[in-house]
Every structure is written in structure tokens, then in C-alpha cells.
Amino acid sequence: MHAASLAKGARTATPAGASPRPAWRRGCTAIMSSAMRGAVKSASDPQAPLPPSARLGWVRAFDTAALPANERYEVWRDGDVANLSTRYETTPEEPFAAAMDWLDLGTLGIGHAVFTSQQWERTRQKAARDDNDDFVISVRHAGAAIFEMDGREAIAPTGSIVIADMARPKHHYSEASISTGMALKRADVERLFPSTRALHGHVVAPEHAALLVSHLALLRGQAEHMPAASGPMLAQTILDLLSVSVAASFAERPVDRDRHERALRVQLRDEIERNLGSPSLTVARLSRSLGVSRSTLYRLLQDEGGVQAYVRTRRLEKVAEALRREGGRGTIAALAERWGFCDAAYLGRAFRETYGMTPGDYHAMHVAHPRL
Known part of the structure; x- marks a missing residue:
């Protein structure tokens, strides 16, 4: 597939007497801002709200077709369309061309993208910086890709589905593609899958992905004939087909959710124990490490008051354990630093609230009466 044939669609004319570069940038900016807001306005009255009978429709978010060839990648990258430049480091493998459309289904937004071949990398630093923990589902209508996620490689052929956890790093090379x-x-x-940890880098083969792939291809051509009110139903159909496709690819049998949560709770406690003294032990870090949402983390330790309360309790127990040892008092500042408290004063207050006395009194009592 040639780069010139990849991006077709809306074009922006150059005003007479104006230099091409500013005109292209103004045109692209206008297209992008309109599409990203999801604002499909009436042609006769841009301020008029959509009537209830409005139809669904794909909105052109970006198109390089009208841009000078030597500016296409720069304009796309600097425009940060759909936050792609923020989230990925990219390297074109051939003269760059792209076209991106957006369809708002009310409860779900989907994008249709045409790209020339390119390297895409989501580094660990970018994942940590933007704190995005969504899952990205990519349905490949044309063009294969090679992915590297969590140290393993996978090939995603035409007709497959690729799932990526944005909280974790990944790298992939894609041929010229439509997705x-x-x-x-x-x-x-x-809510769709009993376990999310195995989803990062999972490729659903074409034979399992076919229902969703064909449905999305049909929606690409037929969305404009559907009323906007049907958007949420169409979104649910997409999610149902995704769930069926992924389940088929894993050949899953019904999972005992209680057993799964018990195992996850053990994992969570182990992760906390390994990092108990680290000041960077946060809910966000645990969420990324275990591949679950913050609400799930809270549910796993709900009986202990939630993750933060559990971590605080375990840290105080470690401090108390050190204080019970003869000669183990040291300094409160040293214990605070060792067990992840911000300073000695905070540790002192937290310890008194829990044990009813200062760390010094607790140490003195247990040294004087070792059996206590």
C-alpha cells in the first residue's frame, strides 16, 4: 500500500494569496478541535444543538492528504491528535501519511485510522508520567504488526485484535495499516473479563476476531444511516462481540471469581510487603503492578479499611516490632525513613493514635517487660 493512497477524505483549500504552511495548520487545527470535542454541528447554524433525530456520523479528525509531504509527520506529531504523540514515541518507516476519523456512540468512542508504516513505543516513563491506565483495543483491518510487550513478541496479522494495557510499556512496528x-x-x-493481567499484549487471532472485525467494517459504511439514539446499543454490541472474541481466543471456561479474588488478594499483600519501606508505594503503583483498577484494590482490602489504611497499619506494625527489640529503638527519624513515613513527627502521631503511647514509651515498656 503506497503512502499517497492511504489518506483520503476531507481536504482543506489554500486561501488565495496565503502561504501553504499557515493555511494547512489552520485547517488541521480546526478539523482536530472540532472532532476531538465530538461536536457535529448543523451546517446552517454551527451553534445549533443536534436535533433528537440526528444521525450518527464519522467525523474527520485529521488528514494529511492536503498537506505538503515534507510537513505531514511534523503537523501530525505536533498536533498530538487523540493524544497519540503524548503517549507514544513514533518513528515513520516511510514517507508519512495518515487519516483519522471519529465516531461518537454516546457511551463509547471509536476511531478509524489509516497510517503508513511506523514504529510506536510507549516507554515506562511515558506510562508513569501520564498515569493513563486504560486498555486500548486495536482491530486491524489491513496491515500486520509485530508487538513486544512484557518481554515477549507477538504478531498481529490482518483481521486480528490487539489488546494493550496503557499502564505498561510496549513497542510495536506496524506495516501500512487500516485499523x-x-x-x-x-x-x-x-466487568468484561474475570482477569485483566493476561490481556496486555494479547492477540486475538482472525478466526476468533472475525465477528467483531466484520461488524466494525459494516459500521464504518453504515453508521450514517443510524439514528444517534442507537449509539449506546451499538456500543454495547461492540463490547459484547469483543468479550466473545477474547473468550474464544483464550478458550476460557467459567472462572470462579471468588477464587480469583483470593489469589489476587495474596498477590496484593505480597506486593505491599516487598515494597513496604518504599515511599513510592502508592495505590497508582499497585494498580499498575497488578493490572487492576483502584476500585478493585479497595475491594480486595475493604475489610482492612482499604489499601492506604492497610499499608499504614503494616508499617506501624514493623515500627512496633523494631521497638520491642532491646536496643532496637534507634531514632524515630530513622524508623520513619526505613518504613516509608514522611517524617518523625508524622510517625509519632500515627503511632500514638494506634498504640496509645509514644514510640519511646512503647520501647521503654517492652524493654523493661520483655514478655509484653
């Missing part, structure tokens, strides 16, 4: 993509909140993915 449909969507971002799902972690909590929504957890």
Missing part, C-alpha cells in the same frame, strides 16, 4: 481503535476504562474491562 479501528477504542480505549476502555480499566473498571469496564474488569
